[in-house]
Amino acid sequence: MRTSLWLLASMACDAAPDVRDSANDTDATLFPEACSYTPMPDLDPAEGVVQVELRASAFAWDPGTGVPLRAGLAFNESVPGPVLEATLGDRVLVHFTNDTAIDMSLHWHGLRVTPEMDGIQQMMGDPVSPGESFDYEFTLVDGGFYWFHTHMDTATTIEAGLYAPIIVHVPGEVAPDCDLPVVLDDVLLDQDTLQLAPPDTDMMQLMGRLGTVLMANGRRDREVQWTAGQTTLLRLVNASNARYWDIRLEEHTFTVVGSDGGFLAEPYTTDHVVLAPGERTMVVVQATGTPGSTYRLMNRRFQLHEEGGDMIEYDPMGEGENPVMSFVYDDATVTGAGWTQPMPDVPTWTGAVANLGHRWLLEEDMMGGTVTIDGESFPNVPLVEVMANMDTTFEVENDSEMHHPFHIHGNRFQVVDVGGVPPAQAQGWKDTFDIPPRTTVTIVSKLDNPGEWMYHCHILEHADEGMAGMMMVGGM
Ligand SMILES: [Cu+2]
CATH class of the missing domain: 2.60.40.420 (Cupredoxins -  blue copper proteins)
Known part of the structure; x- marks a missing residue:
C-alpha cells in the first residue's frame, strides 16, 4: 500500500509537466528573512471567525539543495504550509481542497476538536478524495502553538511536505519583538539525484527514517535577521518522521515558556531543548549577541535506541552537532519591550490519581x-x-x-x-x-x-x- 501510493504520487508528478515548482516561490514571503511570518489570509472580516482557503497539491519544493523535489507535496505551494493564525475562542473554518492524486485527511495536532473534524473518521473510510473539497470547522478551546498535517499514509505525505504551524493567541497576549514559528524537519534524499528516497526497507520501517538534510521552515539554509536587545518567542515543532531533535542556539540561553498545550505555569531556563516527533516547545530568547555576528541553531544527535541494545543505529547526519539555521545580527542595538507570558490554566497533579x-x-x-x-x-x-x-x-x-x-x-x-x-x-x-x-x-x-x-x-x-x-x- 505504501509503495503503491508512493508510485502514484511520483508518477503523477512525472506525468504532469505543469507541476509547479519553487521557481514560483511563495515560501520566501511566508517565512521571510525578517524575524516574522505571514499567516494565511482570513477571508472573514467578522471578529471571532477565521476563514481560510487551504489546498494540497503536487509542488516541487527546494529543501535548499538547489534541486526541487519532484515528489514534493505542499499546502498552498509552501513548505511548511502557511501559518493558521487565530485567537482562543475563535470559530475556524478551513475550506480544504485536495488537488493531489491521493486520498487525504487532515489532523489538527493537539487541538481539542470534535471527532468528525479530527481526520481519523476520514482516514478510516471517508477520505477527501482527489479533486474533492471538505470544510473543517472547529472552535478553538486551546491557546498556544500547534500544527496540522495529513493523517493518511503519513510517512510519505508528511515527508513530502504536508505540514504547517498553528498559532492560537491568548486574549491579552502582548506580541514580543519577534514571534517566530520554526518547523524542524529532515528529509531523506537519494545521494545521486537529491530526490526524496522511496520508503523502501522493512528495516527503515522498524528503525524510523532519519533524513540526510536538516531543515528549519522547509530549507536547510534559513537565515533570520536579528537585532541585539530584541526579545524573541521561538515556537519550535518537530515535524520529522522519526528524528528527535536536541536543539541549542550558540551563545544564547532558552527560557522555556510553553509546550504542547500552551504556556507553562513555571518557565525555566536551559541551554538546550529536546523535541520528539510531534512535540512543541516555546522558548523565549533574549538577543544578547554581538551586533554584526551570526549564531547558529544547532542540533545534537539523539540516539533512538538504548545503549548496549541489539540494534546499531545509523544516523546519516553523523554523531555530533549540525547547524539548522542562522540568526544574523544587524549592526543596531535596540531596547526591547521585553515580554511577559500569559498565565495559563495548567493542571496541578503531582502524581497519579487513583482512577x-x-x-x-x-x-x-x-x-x-x-x-x-x-x-x-x-x-x-x-x-x-x-x-x-x-x-x-x-x-x-x-x-x-x-x-x-x-x-x-x-x-x-x-x-x-x-x-x-x-x-x-x-x-x-x-x-x-x-x-x-x-x-x-x-x-x-x-x-x-x-x-x-x-x-x-x-x-x-x-x-x-x-x-x-x-x-x-x-x-x-
Ligand atoms: Cu514508535
Whole structure:
C-alpha cells in the first residue's frame, strides 16, 4: 500500500509537466528573512471567525539543495504550509481542497476538536478524495502553538511536505519583538539525484527514517535577521518522521515558556531543548549577541535506541552537532519591550490519581518486523474504554529498546512520572510525549473531550505499521 501510493504520487508528478515548482516561490514571503511570518489570509472580516482557503497539491519544493523535489507535496505551494493564525475562542473554518492524486485527511495536532473534524473518521473510510473539497470547522478551546498535517499514509505525505504551524493567541497576549514559528524537519534524499528516497526497507520501517538534510521552515539554509536587545518567542515543532531533535542556539540561553498545550505555569531556563516527533516547545530568547555576528541553531544527535541494545543505529547526519539555521545580527542595538507570558490554566497533579484508565504496553519484534500496542497492530489493538470527565491515570510501558513518542488525540495530559521519577520540570499540558526504552511513563487527564479518539506512536513509520489504537471516552 505504501509503495503503491508512493508510485502514484511520483508518477503523477512525472506525468504532469505543469507541476509547479519553487521557481514560483511563495515560501520566501511566508517565512521571510525578517524575524516574522505571514499567516494565511482570513477571508472573514467578522471578529471571532477565521476563514481560510487551504489546498494540497503536487509542488516541487527546494529543501535548499538547489534541486526541487519532484515528489514534493505542499499546502498552498509552501513548505511548511502557511501559518493558521487565530485567537482562543475563535470559530475556524478551513475550506480544504485536495488537488493531489491521493486520498487525504487532515489532523489538527493537539487541538481539542470534535471527532468528525479530527481526520481519523476520514482516514478510516471517508477520505477527501482527489479533486474533492471538505470544510473543517472547529472552535478553538486551546491557546498556544500547534500544527496540522495529513493523517493518511503519513510517512510519505508528511515527508513530502504536508505540514504547517498553528498559532492560537491568548486574549491579552502582548506580541514580543519577534514571534517566530520554526518547523524542524529532515528529509531523506537519494545521494545521486537529491530526490526524496522511496520508503523502501522493512528495516527503515522498524528503525524510523532519519533524513540526510536538516531543515528549519522547509530549507536547510534559513537565515533570520536579528537585532541585539530584541526579545524573541521561538515556537519550535518537530515535524520529522522519526528524528528527535536536541536543539541549542550558540551563545544564547532558552527560557522555556510553553509546550504542547500552551504556556507553562513555571518557565525555566536551559541551554538546550529536546523535541520528539510531534512535540512543541516555546522558548523565549533574549538577543544578547554581538551586533554584526551570526549564531547558529544547532542540533545534537539523539540516539533512538538504548545503549548496549541489539540494534546499531545509523544516523546519516553523523554523531555530533549540525547547524539548522542562522540568526544574523544587524549592526543596531535596540531596547526591547521585553515580554511577559500569559498565565495559563495548567493542571496541578503531582502524581497519579487513583482512577486508572488503562495501562498500555508497547513492544517491537525485530525478527518478525512488527510494532505493537497491547500485543496487536492497528486495527486489531483492543479498544480502550474510559469514562469522560473524570481525572484518570494512564500508564504507558515501553518494553522495547527504542524511544517511542506517544501521541493521544482529542484530550490533553500531564506527565507525572517517568520511570518512577517525576519530571524535573513540569511540562504543562501535553498531547505527545517520549516513552524512553524499557521505561513506564504515567500521565493524568481530565478526559473532558468525549468521543472515540486515536492514539499512536508519532514515529510515522511505526504509526503506518500499526503502532496505534482507539480509545472511547464516553459515558457520564
Ligand atoms: Cu514508535
